Amino acid sequence: MRRLRTLTGALLLAVPLALAVFGPLLAGEAGDRTFPFSGDGPLGTDFVGRDVGQQVLLGGRSVVVVAVCATLLAYLVGVPVGLLAAATRRRWVDELLMRPLDLMLAVPSLLLLILLAATAPPGPLTLVGIVALIGLPEIARITRAAALPLAHGTAMEAMRLYRETWWRRGPGYIGTGIRRILLADAGVRFIGAIYLVATASFLGIGVAPDAADWAVMVDRNRTGLVLQPWAVAVPAALIICLAVGLNLVTDRMLVTPAVPSPAPPPVPATTGDRPHAQNALLQVRELTALAVDRTLVDGVSFSLPAGEILAVIGASGSGKTTTARALLGEVAPGVTLTGSITLAGQPVTTVSPPRPGTVGYVPQQPGTALNPVRRIGAVLHEIARHQAPEDSRSAHRSAVTATLEHVSLPTDRRFLRRFPHQLSGGQQQRLVIAHALLAHAVLLIADEPTTGQDAITRNAVARELTKLARDGIAVILLSHDLHLVRAVADQILVLHRGAAVESGPATEVLAVPQHRHTRQLLATPPAGPPAVAGEDRPLLRVTGLSAAHRDGGRHRDVLRDVSLSVSAGQCLAVVGRSGSGKTTLARCIAGLHPARTGQVILAEHRLAAQLDQRQPHELGAVQYVFQDARASFNPYRPVLDQIAGPARRLRYAAPDQARHTALHLLERVGLAEHTVIQRPDRLSGGELHRAALARALASEPRVLICDETTAGLDSVTRHGILTLLDELRRTLGLTVVMISHDRDVVAHLADHIVVLDDGTVVDSGPADALLNHAHHPLTRALLHIHPATAAAPSNP
Template sequence: MRRLRTLTGAALLAVPLALAVAGPWLAGEPGERAFPFADDGLLGTDFVGRDVARQVLLGGRSVVVVAVSATLLAYLLGVPAGLLAAATRRRWVDELLMRPLDLALAVPSLLLLILLAATAPPGPLTLVGIVALIGLPEITRITRAAALPLAHGPAMEAMRLYRETWWRRGPGYVGTGIRRVLLADVGVRFIGAIYLVATASFLGIGVAPDAADWAVMVDRNRTGLFLQPWSVAVPAALIVCLAVGFNLVTDRMLHTPAVPSPAPPPAPATTGDHVHDALLQVRELAATTAGRTLVDGVSFSLRAGEILAVIGASGSGKTTTARALLGEATPGVTHTGTITLAGRPVTTASPPEPGTVGYVPQQPGAALHPVRRIGAVLHEVARHQAPGASRSTRGRTVATTLERVSLPTDRRFLRRFPHQISGGQQQRLVIAHALLAHAVLLIADEPTTGQDALTREAVAGELTKLARAGIAVILLSHDLHLVRAVADQILVLHRGAAVESGPAAEVLAVPRHRHTRQLLATPPARPPATVRPDRPLLRVTDLSAAHRDGGRRHEVLRDVNLAVAAGRCLAVVGRSGSGKTTLARCIAGLHPAHTGQVSLAGQRLAAHLDRRQPHELGAIQYVFQDARASFDPYRSVVDQIGRPARRLRDATPDRAHHTARHLLDRVGLAEHTATRRPDRLSGGELHRAALARALASEPRVLICDETTAGLDRVTRHGILTLLDELRRDLRLAVVVISHDRDVVAHLADHVVVLDDGVVVDSGPADALLHHADHPLTRALLYTGPATAPTPSNP
């Protein structure tokens, strides 16, 4: 079907383009004029008695040439301006570029066209310039909005750390990332250009009012539409073919062909009270793509008010199964089997009714509207559920729902945007949307990734409250502490197949399958470290840092001091929002807005990484929390692993490739796997690849920000063991940012505890893990339930 649409679009586009190119040579010499709107000739005559067929042959060139030229010029000017505004780290540059364009957007395009027409000499070049200037502000703004998250995301920051070329960062990464947005926009922009060309012709700009031009023909001949319809219908149809064909062709560039899921077979007969009362029933669910099985015959059922925990190693099929419950599938993936929710079958062709299923993604901010205020969206959801309710009634409903998920209900909170609240609040806000929509099933994907022990306990309480309210919950998690706290049932997946399932107490107490035992196994304790009075390699002295919230300056770090020697590991722990990541970014030079001093081997480093020398950049490397987001999705992983060696050590291409292969072998990643793009690798494989890339510059300090977050226990243990080996063998000074006690116990020699930007506790890891005095340290690093009071709110 999509191929047919593409061929249709190409055919529709070819006709007007062919006439625009070849028409003037086929038109011949003009004949004598006849009566207006007469039947003379193939298509009759126009409003001044000219042959309509000849006018059609002559009229395409001006429309196509001017519209294409104006659209192309607008993009040639607007895209670079938008990219510059998005990529700049100087606010005044962004303001200087965007504010004049915002003023131009405030003026209606027709009024702007009239104003420009009054001051510009007529002619085709003037028309091209005017139409381009009218489209320029919108193109610049769209480009800036699309490029902004890419230009300041983890992948761009990773490239800045090894001083990647501007060509790879700009056109190579950001340009490729926004091409789909621009393709979607160019069709609309082209049609708008045709409209403006026609309007300008009526105002005496460009072509003459009686010239052979399709747009002019439609306008001037409409008075005789019923006398000679061909004089209007033919040029109008050609303009429509031009527009529709162009959009169909660009639409083909925006989509990857997907293999539709076949209709599910009839559900098999089932027995048993649990199945009979089930809200959700899944039978023999399978997902395949390109000869590879992602999910293999998974079956389970879930009653209202129950919590099912789905656990398994990275790549075991958890997310694919969850997407199937939402009626979604990755392009190219085929589903078979049956899914029934509240008695209604669920397929990709008939997903659940809107609001029936709530989904809390691993990054909840991605599920929230970035440019709409929290309260406006909540009221809209409430209005959709109760169209006849008054505004005050909706307000009470919204307030009650926010109280259920422990969120503020005051006007100040409701007027915030999603990016102005913490990750935990974003997570609870997504749950509030589901409650307002009367969801019967909630799917939570790694809800405690990167969260501290106290926040994890709060999440467990919220999930339990939802289940008590009668909502079925499916929890996808590697956090076994959370699973033990909330799960009623457990489903264990391994390589797409369900290898074990049953009541949570039974599975946790007596796991039957070997893979389940591996997932639940407690990692071996590391022998106590011997403390040596080594000279610090990395030292941070009196470091303070701030963020800007609008026009306000918010201090997030105050007078932080720490040191770490070569071959040693320092763990920085604290509640979410305590300043840990900001501290790590200051050390790496990614957050220059700080005071104090960062020194490497006694030499003070510049605050901004752009002012550091290549050898200083190579000496301190950063491993991002979201390994997938830190890679360029359009280039192979092995190519990106070798880039730091080329950029920071001046290695030849062959030498850089040799370095990449050596590091891949060192981190246990097969070379044929790394030749793929990042989307083809699992989370564990990408974490290993991120480590290899950081090591390519031969660093002396390695900063790991929640580098094991979202990984299963088996994969996490492999990453931690690898890190421990690397820092011992290469004499690396490692700074680990983590909420995970197991990570601290496995790696750390020394621990620093942050609370609200201040160091409140520090000392040897063994002492703080087992004999901490500070209540926050005990709450964060104690293995049992957190009983200490919450020291502060992040």
């Protein structure tokens, strides 16, 4: 069907274009004029007695050429203006560019045409300029809106941090990211330009009012539509063919074809080895996901009754997320599903996904599930109204408030008026959980729901998942957080390279794991090495640092007079609740967020507050590993190229040497070359975490800032990353600033700990003292408890 639409579109587009190009060659000499709207000739005559057939052959070139030139000119000017307005970090530049365009948009197109008709000389060039001028403000606006999230997103920050060239950042990244939107707009813009030609010609601009032009023919011959319909119908049909054909062709260019999944086979008879199969809410049989070059999921089967929690564990890339997406009836492009999935007695396929509201999904990257242009309170209230339309507004508000309290989020009006980008990573994660709770789904799929969250919030999530199960909701938990798995799981399914290697009741699998891979995943991490003795003078010092976030027209303080120091070869762990300012502190040190007051000093040299003001050797000396690894990579370039980039631009290494360095680092973090020569979307979240670490190490930094670097990784991979970091800081004197909620990570690596609460330092000291003998209640709550055994303090 898609191919038929494409062929139809190409044919519809080819006919008018062929007439526009070759029509004047076939028209011949103009004949004598006869009576207007008569039946002379195959298509009759027009309003001045000319042969309509001949006018159709002559009239395509002018309208198509003018429309094409005007559209191209509008995009050649409007797109750069929109890109510049979106990419600038100076608000006055944006205002200077966009306010005059807004004034132009406020003037109706017809009035603008009349004003220009009175002042501009007639002619085709004038017509091209006028049509381009009318379309330019809208094109600039569309470009700016599409480019804004890319120009100020995590991937752009990473490219600035690694001194990526303007060509890679602008046309290479932003241009590629917005090309689909511009392509979709171009078809509509081109057709609009054709009709503007007719209006302008009627006003005496451009071609003559009686010229051979399809748009003019439609406009001038409509008075004789009843007498001679061909004079209007034929040129109108050709313009319609241009519009429909162009849109069909661009639609084909916009859509990435996905390999359809075959219809699932009938569900086989239930065997007796699964005690819950007869009454299972969810049944999965022989689920297989095949990509072009590998098997993502290999014959996985399981069942889950209502009211139980199934924990799916396994190394990064083992097929957990692919399995979860299959339960939603979704599949990545190029992946084929086989097997059967039945939810509440209904089959689930890519063609017939679960009914809306049946399944709640908490994704691994919470920002992807949140609408970036809507306030969080409006979305929450909309979900509440959708679930209970008969309830009052006060009941909806009560439901939203109760849900936010469940996930430890504020309920005040100021918080509800924020946008998702104004929340921390942990707050975004809890907000997505709140969406799922409000939806009252019968099945909840939680993909790493505690990634990047503090211990207090993880306890709350554990209690909430348990409560959901008690209320009769089936829960599938995809997690590397073994503390959470031990606290809530009723069943465990272990995946390894896409296959189920072990499954059973949680108590049995946790107590006596049978498969070697399961034993590796559940192994207790070894104790951390003894602290590294630092130099007398610290390598990195932060003094009196304060920072704020823009909240509407005001500034909201995030950090208040923070001071800390760390010596060469040591690891400083910064811990605190989600939203306490940890990530903002790390970004200020790296130059990604401007500090209002204070200094960042590296080896007695003061670093500029702004990233763009730092020299390449300063950028290479302080590197940052982003919390959202996937968002920090350019999705349009191979991962290997992006990892080799910092060595080329910050250390001025030759391309071959930079590639060799990248491959060596990738090998150290456990990634093979055949994996990283692909684009980021083909790698799992855990693989991208390791690739992000390798990229940061490529510039041979003196200070490495790791923002939840091990979040979402299995225990085996996490231990490998921590071991590598410890080896690097001991052999190379690498200083590590670790932002983490994971007590095991802090215990393994940290020499010193700083505890943040509401933007201020409330506790600090040697790691051993704070891990085992802390006096501050918040420190004890963050570092001394696990989900299975503790509750959050009432006033941390």
